[in-house]
Amino acid sequence: MTFLALTATQVAWLCGLTLVAVIALFFLKLRYPRVAVASLLLWERVLVDNQHRSLLERLRRLLSLLLAITIALLIALALGRPEAGAITGEPREVVIVVDTSITMAAATADGQTRWDHAREAALRLIGDAGGADRFQVADTSGRVATAMTADRSQLDAALDRMTPTAARPTFPQLDLTDREVIVVSDGIARLALPRAARVLSVFEPADNVAIADLEVVAGGDGGGSEIRLVVANHSPDAKEVEIAIEMDAGGDPDARLAEVVTVAGRDVVARTIAIEGSPSGAILARVAADGDALAVDDEAVDYLPPPRGLSVALITSGNDFLETLLALDARVDLTVMTPDLYPGDEVVDLYVFDEFAPLVQPSQPVLLFRPPGRAWLAGSDATAPLRASETGVTDWDETHPILEFVSMLDVQIVGARHLEFATDAATRVVAAAGQTPLVVARSATPRWVSVNFALDDSDFAMRPSFPMFMQNVLTWFAGNARPLRRSVGTVEVALADATVATIDGADVPARSRLGATLFEAPTPGLYVASSGAARAYVAVNLPAGLSDVNGVTLTGRDRVELPPGRWLSSELWTYLLALALALAALEWWTYHRRITV
């Protein structure tokens, strides 16, 4: 037996002193209350008759003394918080990591979900543990993590706060030294588990049909758009899948597709629907199949912005890439001039400056390629020092509207101007080569985008992503940007202090952080973020690849089985105190019946 609160010597001293004190107090002659009676004549007769009980009287006193000593020693021992491994088990420190990836929301055959099973398993691990065992619970979304504690209510509350989410699951950063690690998971998520971690699996095979991708692509030959839908069947067997696509322009939904297709087991089917004319609005796709275990991936949304013509003035000394690309865009009414003919601010929708920048900022949005230093542009002037840039793009922000779907991987750049941009909440470096900003965007009106290298100094214009970049910039400047595509969970929009609402107009709680706005989108849906005149549509869908509810990746790990219920699950001192209380009650009962004294 060990003691958690005192040393064994201290407990021995405490017990010894308690024993002496109890015996001394017991034999301390207390003066009984004196009661005058008329005569002891008759009392003496009674007491003489009761003389034969003297032996019993001594036994009663001995019994009382034993009870008092037992009660006092139990309390003294309880103060030392004793632990006996044979009775309550050795105290442990256990870290329980509960997988909150989205596949944990998959339904199981008993009508519950994998998450329900995982939570029950975690609660049972905690509830059946010894009283001295301490636990730390955390999820894989990084939202919930407790300290190491023996407080069951705190642990239960933490488990209550957890819920499956589409956030990328990662193993939480915890101190695992000398601690038992148990991961409660269905084994689908790819978690970098520590070596000592053991897995308590709640996996159960399930059928799932999901929308793997929904995308509205503008730019057909006729200038129209296309809806591309990919449906995946993660079930082992073929499924009859009902597919429905609707377009909601603000009135009654316009059904664009409604059909039933057979999708083979572990296979995908794709559908493309051409959109004639110039419609705009929300696009909602749904799939349904019997036995579908996961509902969150059965819907997907996108948004088709209204088309708009743009008058663009290109000021360049000669750039075939820009001229050709802008001339081919059906939305663009292009005017080309050399810098010496730049008339100053005139009525166009936007400017494109190639290796040129006026001294005064135009009142319209501006796209600049390798601009010279200007006060309005970078907070520096033309004499700003220039440094050779690195030759490759090392970092870019795909979440920014102008770089959406734009890959700058392997883009080669010979040289770029190194302008010292005064970055603030409205001005962001969205692509850089080391410390050299390559693409800088300012969201404050009037907007501008500065590409700090010349197209002749890089192969960016030769890349497939360049037209997409130009289209993104024009769309961003036009103010009716293509929808931002985000995953369910915490959504970040590059608008400062924006208000967020659903497409139906319901407000969504949002918070600002570092010039961006964040809000929670637990299910697929279309949201609108507004900040001043700027407005962005956000299509939130489940990321592709998270719907495979049968793709177990956690294999070869030690498995944990739920332990059998333990009879004594609390600390030993609680039982000692309970026993002392019971004995005190017994002593009280016997005292009042004169069984003890």
Place this chain on the structure above:
Amino acid sequence: MVTEETLFDGEFLKKLEYLHIVSKRAFAGQYRAERRARKRGSGLEFADHRAYAAGDDFRRVDWRAYQRLEKLLLRLFEEEEDLPIYLFVDCSRSMSDGHPTKLTYACQVAAALCYVGLAHLDRVTLTPYTDHLGRELASQRGKGQIFKVFKFLGQLASGGMTNAKDSFEKFCRSKRPRGIAVVVSDFLDPHGFEDGLNMLRFSHHDIFAVHVVSQADADPKLRGDLQLVDAETGSTHDIAATPSLLGAYKKVYAEFCEELERFCARYQLGYVRTQTEVPFEDVILQVFRQNRFLT
């Protein structure tokens, strides 16, 4: 201490006037009162004849009988005499128990009997006793003496131990006329109640034992560990007042009362047991009547 005001009120005294002490025997007395005496004398009611002897009063010769029988016979008349009543009040410390105290209650009983006796012209003597006889209130006759009785009783206080044998022995040696001896006591005598009563019995007194019992004596409400203190001797005894012990005590007390009652019955002594908690008026008017003490 008993005061006169606590003994009786006027209404109660009025009721007592109609009560009558009945003696089971006739006793000789010094004064004519309202009871027939064994002694023949100058009363109005004819009792018997006897032969004339020299010196007899000629006026009592029955001349009609002489004419018929030619013998000188003297007419004898029953003489109505007063009755000596000796009231013994136990004033030992054990009588200080109860609410009201047994002594108060005993004084009320004694006062009531005194009043009845005085009202019927009996000679009443009040004698307190403990382990010795106290100063007595000498023979009184007539209702007007009741205030002396009240004053005397009002001055009684409990104290000392009980020894009825020694007390009554001293009384009997004083050659008192035979009469009714009423002993008002709790009879908790360390030397036993028998010797004291026998002492009076051997002196041919007609004895009434008024056994005054308090609730504390009969059914003590004790609880827990206690040290009992004898009110008379001061001796102590530790007890654990368990229900079984209290039950045993009550049983012993009941046996004690039965012993006293059996003793009185065996020797034809009057016996009355009353509790101090019983209203005193009820005791006088009902309990005594049920026991034929008063008519």
